[in-house]
Amino acid sequence: MSNITLIGAGTIGLSFCALHLTHHPTSKIIIHDPRPDLAAHIRALLPGYLLTLSVDALLASGQLRTAPTLEEAITPETDIVQEQGPENPAFKTALWPRVEALASDACLLWTSTSGIPASVQSVDMKDPGRLCVVHPFNPPHIMPLIEVVPSPLTSETLVQKAVDYFEGIQYKPVVLRKECKGFVLNRLAFALLREACHLVREGVTDVKGIDEIVENSLGIRWSIKGPFASYHDGGGKGGLGAFVANLEGTIQNCWDDAGTLGMQDEMLGGGGKWKDEVVRQTMEAYGEVKEQNFVVRDRVSRDVIKTIREGKAKTD
Amino acid sequence: MSNITLIGAGTIGLSFCALHLTHHPTSKIIIHDPRPDLAAHIRALLPGYLLTLSVDALLASGQLRTAPTLEEAITPETDIVQEQGPENPAFKTALWPRVEALASDACLLWTSTSGIPASVQSVDMKDPGRLCVVHPFNPPHIMPLIEVVPSPLTSETLVQKAVDYFEGIQYKPVVLRKECKGFVLNRLAFALLREACHLVREGVTDVKGIDEIVENSLGIRWSIKGPFASYHDGGGKGGLGAFVANLEGTIQNCWDDAGTLGMQDEMLGGGGKWKDEVVRQTMEAYGEVKEQNFVVRDRVSRDVIKTIREGKAKTD
Known part of the structure; x- marks a missing residue:
């Protein structure tokens, strides 16, 4: 090859x-x-x-x-x-x-x-x-x-x-065992993005708040253990089954209350207005994208990947 | 204090x-x-x-x-x-x-x-x-x-x-500027979980595939830069506005095709069956949760947090 x-x-x-x-x-x-x-x-x-x-x-x-x-x-x-x-x-x-x-x-x-x-x-x-x-x-x-x-x-x-x-x-x-729209990683990311845009639109937090929340919790956790493995741990001895049994009501409440952006806009003739506010806030929060953004992102990405590999390989 | x-x-x-x-x-x-x-x-x-x-x-x-x-x-x-x-x-x-x-x-x-x-x-x-x-x-x-x-x-x-x-x-x-069900971090995580369970149920991938995908892409990225900041970079000079303009159709297609677990189960009288298969697969993939899971997770989490802080603080 x-x-x-x-x-x-x-x-x-x-x-x-x-x-x-x-x-x-x-x-x-x-x-x-x-x-x-x-x-x-x-x-x-x-x-x-x-x-x-x-x-x-x-x-x-x-x-x-x-x-x-x-x-x-x-x-x-x-x-x-x-x-x-x-x-x-x-x-x-x-x-x-x-x-x-x-x-x-x-x-x-x-x-x-x-x-x-x-x-x-x-x-x-x-x-x-x-x-x-x-x-x-x-x-x-x-x-x-x-x-x-x-x-x-x-x-x-x-x-x-x-x-x-x-x-x-x-x-x-x-x-992947089946072709589907967007494959898996983008679909997962877009599902989170949809709820993020919804929460920004509802005024619960802003674009910067969403990013700070993800960077300081889910991002770190999921770089080490994916969502199912993490929730499995979260259930303790009973694993994911215990986690879900314990939190099923909460999960369902969040799902029932989740945003359905796009769909709603379509029905209301909104023409994709969901994006205007997050685009404005993002530009306000981060300014124009500069080459240095990628230099830092890529350097830290290499470091994090190395840290995770070495950390998981250690036996103690 | x-x-x-x-x-x-x-x-x-x-x-x-x-x-x-x-x-x-x-x-x-x-x-x-x-x-x-x-x-x-x-x-x-x-x-x-x-x-x-x-x-x-x-x-x-x-x-x-x-x-x-x-x-x-x-x-x-x-x-x-x-x-x-x-x-x-x-x-x-x-x-x-x-x-x-x-x-x-x-x-x-x-x-x-x-x-x-x-x-x-x-x-x-x-x-x-x-x-x-x-x-x-x-x-x-x-x-x-x-x-x-x-x-x-x-x-x-x-x-x-x-x-x-x-x-x-x-x-x-x-x-957070408004109280809401589940606050923000769990709502974001549950939105991704919902789509993950949907893709597993559809047979696109399995629990282990979801975790491997998130660990090796979104987790690492989001530990360094949250979703809005990442997509802003992804748009290059035009930032998030360009990113969304370019991918709006794809994002909308994925949203239209996204699962609405829970809701569906409710309508179909399914009684929460969405969880049975992911719980089974999770146990099969990872076995019982052991104390060592937390030792490794916590040690690597500390290392990743340190790596990100040091990497972002470097000026080059």
Whole structure:
């Protein structure tokens, strides 16, 4: 699995490029993107994703190459084609038959889409069962999660090969058993966001209050133990069963009282007004987004991931 | 604010005792609980919450005392009375007039309740505006969040005194501007839990998959930056406004497709069946809850909190 072709040199493409080169140091990467300044673009942006590797050295040695056409990007030796082009079903549906014609039978075909299922993208392929979604959490060169989402036609063997690759480089692939809108991580995040927007609209707290609450409680806890494992602990000896039995009424009360933004707006002809106030408060609280935001976020993310791994590995 | 009386010596009470003694080293604590073995109970369990302090030394010096009755627990010198007794409105409503009769006019009155609002607890008080909720995230001696929830009658001065106390010991108080069911942190967590249970029931993933997804993406991110700040960054130069404009359709699709567990069960006469499968899977995934779960969770939580503080404080 050493010859990897990346289609699309946006931020996700470059971040995946850094992921492969850093965590799989013998990989050889070809980046395909139709933009005319591809090499200059990579020289300008990729260094920000690579902590120690030199882009110039990688390009000089041929470990990293650019390809202006798909035909140059995919060879019989290509082991993995990974796509992160425009989030546009027409683009992706047209792409895969062309990829299929160029790639070997053994080549793995992955799409990093955040929402267009493999079953939609693969409709014009000869063998639609070859395609698999490998959806990252941004930025993929730092964050360990990969949602692996096969279509109903994707073979178990190909799913396992995606899992093996990412586990082999110490990432955390999680296989979804059914395609669904938005996959899982965004659906969970949007469910919390909906209630957060509702509570802001009701005047219970503001945008900054929501963020401070999450950062100082749920975020820390869930970085170490997910919601089910945490509530299982919360139930003590009786585990999740005891937790739920004890709090069922409270949970149900909160659910009954929860906001249904969007739906309500639709019914009331509100046209998405739920977002105006949170956008205003967010800009007021944080100002314009600066490059330094990402520097701090990414540095602390690396530190937290390391802290959690080392902390869990300790035996005492 | 040095003389603190804690009412209730359960896990939250002992954890708050450890919080005050550790972060406010000149505090003097009196613990009141009607249990006949109170001193032995504290000697047995409190050491687990105190990393370096000796319970025997604290008891010998009188910095920590036990009081079998409320009359012995509250003196004219008491600065703060903090209650974490049974989550039972009748208990709390009956307690506060007794506390009020014993405490000085300047004494702060706090309840650590997770759901019974100050406006309910204070109905029989002479001055119901004295009571304020200070709701922690478990365990409070480690997790920085305190939800400060005044009743509509609680004075701004008393709210500010609670904020000052917790900020003074490097905790993170967040003031809610309106009482609501479940306060904010549990409502946000339950909103995510609802969608998680829905996705498990739909067979998209299982309990372990949900936990792995959250631990390796949202948990890490939200420990560093809350949801609004994160999506603001996600919008790049245009901030949250650009993020929402770009993803509005996707967010709305996920919301329209989101589960409404509880509600549905009610309508279908399901009687809370949503929980049976997640409880079964959780037990299968994690087994019985052991003491070691908490040791690891708490140790790694301390490390993560330290890592985030140090990482954010660095200037580069």
